[in-house]
Amino acid sequence: xxxxxxxxxxxxxxxxxxxxxxxxxxxxxxxxxxxxxxxxxxxxxxxxxxxxxxxxxxxxxxxxxxxxxxxxxxxxxxxxxxxxxxxxxxxxxxxxxxxxxxxxxxxxxxxxxxxxxxxxxxxxxxxxxxxxxxxxxxxxxxxxxxxxxxxxxxxxxxxxxxxxxxxxxxxxxxxxxxxxxxxxxxxxxxxxxxxxxxxxxxxxxxxxxxxxxxxxxxxxxxxxxxxxxxxxxxxxxxxxxxxxxxxxxxxxxxxxxxxxxxxxxxxxxxxxxxxxxxxxxxxxxxxxxxxxxxxxxxxxxxxxxxxxxxxxxxxxxxxxxxxxxxxxxxxxxxxxxxxxxxxxxxxxxxxxxxxxxxxxxxxxxxxx
Numbered sequence: 102x103x104x105x106x107x108x109x110x111x112x113x114x115x116x117x118x119x120x121x122x123x124x125x126x127x128x129x130x131x132x133x134x135x136x137x138x139x140x141x142x143x144x145x146x147x148x149x150x151x152x153x154x155x156x157x158x159x160x161x162x163x164x165x166x167x168x169x170x171x172x173x174x175x176x177x178x179x180x181x182x183x184x185x186x187x188x189x190x191x192x193x194x195x196x197x198x199x200x201x202x203x204x205x206x207x208x209x210x211x212x213x214x215x216x217x218x219x220x221x222x223x224x225x226x227x228x229x230x231x232x233x234x235x236x237x238x239x240x241x242x243x244x245x246x247x248x249x250x251x252x253x254x255x256x257x258x259x260x261x262x263x264x265x266x267x268x269x270x271x272x273x274x275x276x277x278x279x280x281x282x283x284x285x286x287x288x289x290x291x292x293x294x295x296x297x298x299x300x301x302x303x304x305x306x307x308x309x310x311x312x313x314x315x316x317x318x319x320x321x322x323x324x325x326x327x328x329x330x331x332x333x334x335x336x337x338x339x340x341x342x343x344x345x346x347x348x349x350x351x352x353x354x355x356x357x358x359x360x361x362x363x364x365x366x367x368x369x370x371x372x373x374x375x376x377x378x379x380x381x382x383x384x385x386x387x388x389x390x391x392x393x394x395x396x397x398x399x400x401x402x403x404x405x406x407x408x409x410x411x412x413x414x415x416x417x418x419x420x421x422x423x424x425x426x427x428x429x430x431x432x433x434x435x436x437x438x439x440x441x442x443x444x445x446x447x448x449x450x451x452x453x454x455x456x457x458x459x460x461x462x463x464x465x466x467x468x469x
Contacts, residue, residue: 102332103325108170108178110191112159115337115462116469122166124173126334129166137165159183163190177319187225197317199226199233199255200310202303203357204242216242224249234313236260236306258313260306267305272296272369274341281305285312286323292331296339297365304330337461339365342468346446347372350465352458356386359393362455366397372451374399377427378438380460383412390456391420398427400445404438406459435463 107125114120119128141164145156156164163183170178180196182189201223204216220242227233233250235257237243243259250257270278276294279301281287286308293304307330311321321329337352339362347370353359366375377398381387394401403418405411414431421429432438435454442452454464 102328103321105176108175110166111181112183113458116466122169129169137168160190185222187222192226198313202236204237217245220245227253227255229253231255234258234310265305267301293333296369299361345448347451349453350461351455352461353455354385354457356389359390363393363397373449376400376442376446376452378402378442378454379456380404380406381412381456382410387412388420400428402430402432402438404432404435406457406463408459436467
């Protein structure tokens with residue numbers, strides 16, 4: 102909204118691969134994916150003698166995104182790490198600003214078994230003499246981020262409550278408004294078309310990041326900040342796509358995200374019964390996630406997203422204690438789960454599809 106040509110690289114995609122690479126909100130054209138894939142494949146073939154192994158899928162797509170952004174001469178790019186940070190393919194960059202949002206337990210087999218170990222991997226995106234903005238609020242993880250920043254002589258900024266204050270002004274089905282005070286600005290009634298109180302902190306992080314970029318020559322006016330937040334689009338995150346019955350999608354894939362859902366659902370929507378469609382990947386903390394959802398759900402439909410990493414349905418079933426509530430149903434596909442839920446639901450009920458972005462992506466492909 103400030104007039105910059107802006108790249109965005111995220112993962113995974115929900116429906117189409119081109120969602121991962123965007124310029125000014127527009128997905129990369131398929132013909133460009135084909136052209137750049139051929140270009141990179143030829144580079145790999147020319148470099149075989151120097152490579153210890155073939156690049157991974159994520160390494161390949163990261164190279165594709167960077168090549169596209171470079172050719173398109175973007176002014177600035179927002180690059181999301183794939184996993185962790187220290188050894189992530191994206192971490193070959195020298196960023197203007199490193200941003201670390203709150204940290205939860207995920208990818209433990211790769212990143213470590215506790216929050217301090219995971220924070221160490223995430224802190225790997227902090228550069229020597231760089232700038233880092235942290236939204237981490239758990240002490241053991243926060244200390245790791247701060248110590249890494251100090252060791253690298255990086256300027257450390259934190260979304261601390263004494264410097265950044267936000268307060269909700271209310272919400273409806275379309276989003277929410279809030280007031281925000283930063284060290285340099287006072288905003289009233291900012292609007293974001295996203296649900297969930299955690300999105301207020303995410304929005305505050307985005308504003309804080311933009312303000313820090315001012316010293317780097319990236320100037321964004323208060324008006325552009327307001328317009329940018331109001332135009333934010335992030336599908337698959339507490340995304341309400343239907344009424345009567347409500348159908349809501351959320352890609353929660355760790356216990357922290359699952360807790361965000363259970364905390365926010367009763368405040369966001371006035372519903373009768375909760376019918377939960379749950380598809381989770383096998384490398385997640387499945388037991389802890391299910392424990393967050395159990396108290397809220399009237400019916401749980403266990404299913405599998407279209408992924409080799411999907412958790413076994415018998416294993417998922419074994420983690421739910423045999424009780425009258427919730428009722429547990431097993432369906433092998435997302436499509437069958439949605440059909441069953443729709444037939445079961447009354448107009449005042451809520452169907453929530455969650456457990457993984459892969460599950461949400463499959464559901465969006467069916468429902469859109």
